Amino acid sequence: MSFSQSLWQANEALFQSTLQLPFNRELAAGTLSRERFRHYMIQDAHYLVAYGRALAVTAAKSDNAEGVVQFANAANEAVVVERSLHDGFMRDFGITAEQFAATPLTPACQHYTSYLVATAWSAPYPVAVAALLPCFWIYAEVGRDIHARSVAGNPYQAWIDTYASEEFHALVRAVCATVDRLADEAAPATRTAMHAAYRDAARLEWMFWDSAYCLAQWPTAAAELPKK
Numbered sequence: 001m002s003f004s005q006s007l008w009q010a011n012e013a014l015f016q017s018t019l020q021l022p023f024n025r026e027l028a029a030g031t032l033s034r035e036r037f038r039h040y041m042i043q044d045a046h047y048l049v050a051y052g053r054a055l056a057v058t059a060a061k062s063d064n065a066e067g068v069v070q071f072a073n074a075a076n077e078a079v080v081v082e083r084s085l086h087d088g089f090m091r092d093f094g095i096t097a098e099q100f101a102a103t104p105l106t107p108a109c110q111h112y113t114s115y116l117v118a119t120a121w122s123a124p125y126p127v128a129v130a131a132l133l134p135c136f137w138i139y140a141e142v143g144r145d146i147h148a149r150s151v152a153g154n155p156y157q158a159w160i161d162t163y164a165s166e167e168f169h170a171l172v173r174a175v176c177a178t179v180d181r182l183a184d185e186a187a188p189a190t191r192t193a194m195h196a197a198y199r200d201a202a203r204l205e206w207m208f209w210d211s212a213y214c215l216a217q218w219p220t221a222a223a224e225l226p227k228k
């Protein structure tokens with residue numbers, strides 16, 4: 001079994017639970033509230049920029065030119081996707097630039113983005129890449145599942161279609177190939193750290209969808225309102 005397959009297998013139960021999250025079930029059924037989708041989109045726009053930063057730092061750490069190109073291109077792509085969210089889905093779903101700017105990162109989004117950026121800066125290259133993998137891989141597989149289950153006339157169909165591109169799945173295979181090569185060359189302790197980084201990020205993917213469904217805020221939100 002390849003190393004990337006061992007990562008997948010170790011986190012299979014968590015993946016099955018991710019597929020069953022109410023956010024993903026309702027997205028596929030077309031019954032997700034607009035409010036929850038809007039919440040998700042705003043947080044995802046925040047996420048994409050941070051993810052782009054983590055990719056760029058990881059690109060700089062690569063042990064070969066191929067990795068620089070692979071992760072720098074992905075960093076570029078993350079910011080391109082973030083911009084297209086603003087010009088496309090955010091406009092369609094009635095989120096203004098002011099609303100976006102006034103909405104801070106939720107605890108789950110802040111946790112995930114801080115984790116990725118900190119890991120990219122502080123961990124060895126193979127561990128940084130392992131932390132980035134769930135974003136590509138779990139998202140692609142969740143997308144495949146939602147795409148297959150989506151109902152006719154789904155109001156989120158345009159969004160769901162963004163998951164389906166073959167280009168996206170090719171990207172996942174390329175990152176898995178990099179992870180497999182790095183794991184082959186790594187010491188056992190590094191491989192253990194790669195497993196831990198993948199698991200942490202996979203949990204945070206789960207939490208990201210759950211947080212959007214719960215319309216999560218900081219628990220201090222009420223305490224931060226000015227006193228009348």
Ligand SMILES: Cc1ncc(C[n+]2csc(CCO)c2C)c(N)n1
Pocket residue numbers: 044047048051073074075076077078081134135136139205208
């Ligand atoms: C929480 C969250 N996780 C994963 C993705 C998917 N994603 C974000 S950037 C990128 C690669 C392009 O560089 C991919 C696949 C997302 N949008 N939001």
